[in-house]
Amino acid sequence: MERNDIEALVERLRAGDVRALARAITLVENGAAGEAPGLLSLCFPHTGKALRMGITGAPGAGKSTLVDRLAGRWRAEGRTVGVIAVDPSSPFTGGALLGDRIRFRDRQEDAGFYARSMATRGTLGGLAQATADVALLIEASGKDALLIETVGVGQDEIEIARLADITLVVLAPGMGDDVQSLKAGVMEIADIYVVNKADRDGADRVEQEIRAMQSLAQTHGEWIPPVVRTVGTTGEGVDNLAAAIAKMHAWLTGQGRLTARRALQWARRLDAMLRTELMRRARQHGVAEDELARHAAKIAAGQEDPWSVARELAGKIVEKK
Amino acid sequence: MERNDIEALVERLRAGDVRALARAITLVENGAAGEAPGLLSLCFPHTGKALRMGITGAPGAGKSTLVDRLAGRWRAEGRTVGVIAVDPSSPFTGGALLGDRIRFRDRQEDAGFYARSMATRGTLGGLAQATADVALLIEASGKDALLIETVGVGQDEIEIARLADITLVVLAPGMGDDVQSLKAGVMEIADIYVVNKADRDGADRVEQEIRAMQSLAQTHGEWIPPVVRTVGTTGEGVDNLAAAIAKMHAWLTGQGRLTARRALQWARRLDAMLRTELMRRARQHGVAEDELARHAAKIAAGQEDPWSVARELAGKIVEKK
Numbered sequence: 001m002e003r004n005d006i007e008a009l010v011e012r013l014r015a016g017d018v019r020a021l022a023r024a025i026t027l028v029e030n031g032a033a034g035e036a037p038g039l040l041s042l043c044f045p046h047t048g049k050a051l052r053m054g055i056t057g058a059p060g061a062g063k064s065t066l067v068d069r070l071a072g073r074w075r076a077e078g079r080t081v082g083v084i085a086v087d088p089s090s091p092f093t094g095g096a097l098l099g100d101r102i103r104f105r106d107r108q109e110d111a112g113f114y115a116r117s118m119a120t121r122g123t124l125g126g127l128a129q130a131t132a133d134v135a136l137l138i139e140a141s142g143k144d145a146l147l148i149e150t151v152g153v154g155q156d157e158i159e160i161a162r163l164a165d166i167t168l169v170v171l172a173p174g175m176g177d178d179v180q181s182l183k184a185g186v187m188e189i190a191d192i193y194v195v196n197k198a199d200r201d202g203a204d205r206v207e208q209e210i211r212a213m214q215s216l217a218q219t220h221g222e223w224i225p226p227v228v229r230t231v232g233t234t235g236e237g238v239d240n241l242a243a244a245i246a247k248m249h250a251w252l253t254g255q256g257r258l259t260a261r262r263a264l265q266w267a268r269r270l271d272a273m274l275r276t277e278l279m280r281r282a283r284q285h286g287v288a289e290d291e292l293a294r295h296a297a298k299i300a301a302g303q304e305d306p307w308s309v310a311r312e313l314a315g316k317i318v319e320k321k
Numbered sequence: 322m323e324r325n326d327i328e329a330l331v332e333r334l335r336a337g338d339v340r341a342l343a344r345a346i347t348l349v350e351n352g353a354a355g356e357a358p359g360l361l362s363l364c365f366p367h368t369g370k371a372l373r374m375g376i377t378g379a380p381g382a383g384k385s386t387l388v389d390r391l392a393g394r395w396r397a398e399g400r401t402v403g404v405i406a407v408d409p410s411s412p413f414t415g416g417a418l419l420g421d422r423i424r425f426r427d428r429q430e431d432a433g434f435y436a437r438s439m440a441t442r443g444t445l446g447g448l449a450q451a452t453a454d455v456a457l458l459i460e461a462s463g464k465d466a467l468l469i470e471t472v473g474v475g476q477d478e479i480e481i482a483r484l485a486d487i488t489l490v491v492l493a494p495g496m497g498d499d500v501q502s503l504k505a506g507v508m509e510i511a512d513i514y515v516v517n518k519a520d521r522d523g524a525d526r527v528e529q530e531i532r533a534m535q536s537l538a539q540t541h542g543e544w545i546p547p548v549v550r551t552v553g554t555t556g557e558g559v560d561n562l563a564a565a566i567a568k569m570h571a572w573l574t575g576q577g578r579l580t581a582r583r584a585l586q587w588a589r590r591l592d593a594m595l596r597t598e599l600m601r602r603a604r605q606h607g608v609a610e611d612e613l614a615r616h617a618a619k620i621a622a623g624q625e626d627p628w629s630v631a632r633e634l635a636g637k638i639v640e641k642k
Contacts, residue, residue: 037628037631037632038628040628041626041628041629044626044627044628045623045626048623259618259621259622260621262621263614263617263618263620263621263622264617265617265621266616266617266618266620266621266627267613267614267617269617269627270613270616270617270620270627270630270631271600271613273627273628273631274600274603274613274631274634274635275596275599275600276631277631277632277634277635278596278599278600278603278635278638279592279595279596279599280635281635282595282599292588292591292592292595293584293588295587295591296584296585296586296587296588296590296591297580297584297587299584299587299591300580300581300583300584300586300587301580301584302366302368302369305362305365305366306365306587306590306591306594307358307359307361307362307365307594308362309591310358310591310594310595310597310598311358311598313595313598314595314598314599314601314602317599
């Protein structure tokens with residue numbers, strides 16, 4: 001694509017053209033040769049105002065229902081909403097998209113709403129990066145609130161949740177290990193706990209377990225993650241959840257905390273982007289894919305030492321004029 | 322550490338000194354400044370002969386019991402065995418080590434056996450890399466068979482399984498979603514399926530489901546992954562499992578397939594190692610951590626564009642003499 005075409009695409013995307021947004025996302029997801037950085041770079045100045053929320057928790061806790069409820073509530077208030085549903089364990093993007101169409105059928109005609117599924121794309125870490133890029137495009141299309149929902153509670157999900165300004169961790173009674181199953185990594189990223197399906201037996205116990213684990217976990221400055229009870233299927237407690245989010249948002253925007261949090265996120269992303277850019281230049285400077293493969297074959301045969309090879313290849317790039 | 326000290330450590334490790342091995346693993350896990358590459362490089366020539374097996378599958382399928390059975394069987398045959406138990410969702414290495422001591426108490430006096438737990442260490446992808454490094458050290462200490470066991474079935478586990486020559490995927494009847502829960506990513510890496518707890522109702526159905534999914538999945542050349550039934554608690558079927566592993570091993574060593582498989586693994590690792598080495602040099606050439614943090618703060622405040630920053634920083638390194 002020519003520079004002009006990319007600029008035109010960004011213009012259409014910003015004007016609310018859903019097809020342009022979908023096209024841009026596809027370009028970024030496919031890592032289209034050299035186009036993604038330019039596209040993202042053009043969109044970047046039009047971002048920063050939306051509130052980005054991550055929603056994680058064990059499968060079956062009712063995250064999707066809560067996302068739908070929150071989205072519906074904010075749309076009713078006139079706020080525009082974007083949703084990204086990420087399933088790191090699924091290799092199928094296409095399949096997930098079908099799920100979207102069914103799930104968000106009622107909102108298909110709503111110009112203030114956009115939903116997109118993402119699935120795993122080969123490399124580790126790549127999914128968090130790709131999710132961040134897609135979130136940026138959706139935000140640039142003029143959404144006030146972004147909900148990034150993950151399917152499970154593994155390391156991938158934690159990485160994705162770290163992209164968010166506010167992370168909701170959703171639990172529900174009667175899910176086997178309950179809070180134990182979440183592991184400490186998830187507890188560390190929680191800004192707000194949601195006990196969903198709170199009309200079921202055991203909601204008290206789940207809340208008690210959260211409180212008990214919380215006393216062991218590190219705190220987030222002065223912010224003490226609240227526990228909010230909801231029943232996603234009826235909408236009960238969703239007002240309280242929205243209020244907790246609004247409260248945290250207000251806390252974040254005070255004393256530059258939001259910018260500080262985002263700066264930490266950008267430091268991580270910048271590190272990853274720099275690695276990618278260095279590898280791209282490494283390829284330009286003669287370390288081609290097939291050169292890596294040639295060395296790998298010699299290493300597998302025990303004829304070369306991988307650490308020496310890495311040093312030698314890095315030297316070729318860095319010393320080169 | 323001086324070069325001489327590292328050489329002495331490798332000598333002791335190779336001579337079967339368990340403490341030297343543990344020390345080397347700790348150095349590599351902690352990414353001790355500059356020592357890990359030298360240490361690994363010295364160990365590398367003493368590796369390549371061991372068979373590396375990955376064992377993955379849903380929690381509760383009985384992977385640990387099977388690992389213990391296989392290890393016991395091979396030890397009885399006089400083969401030396403190393404075990405790495407990886408839990409990507411746990412942030413605690415120390416805690417996992419306590420588990421080892423209890424689990425492998427009976428083998429504590431056995432010089433032909435070594436077990437080590439690993440847990441998540443901050444960065445994504447880093448765990449697979451660290452597991453590969455630890456596997457290399459254990460192999461260099463003179464083990465004939467390496468069993469790399471993961472706790473769950475997420476993307477991390479798939480990355481770790483990809484380090485292996487042979488990947489076993491363990492299922493068991495009555496585990497909720499059964500085969501469906503494994504997702505296609507796991508099906509693609511399976512070389513041998515194990516239906517454990519085969520004395521329970523539903524073993525037939527699990528096997529049928531595997532066969533059904535298999536017909537959809539890609540094949541591994543001429544190798545059609547067999548399905549082996551076991552009862553880990555009694556040891557039933559473990560002979561058949563060992564035979565299936567031996568058969569695959571023989572198939573792999575024929576026509577250079579093992580070397581080809583390892584070459585693919587090394588190509589992936591070499592790419593990761595090159596990125597790490599480039600970043601290390603980037604730091605030497607003046608892209609310090611605090612420079613990244615400074616840019617990140619400006620990006621978060623919307624004053625700089627991250628893609629331009631990444632290009633600029635990469636340019637500083639690659640253009641530099």
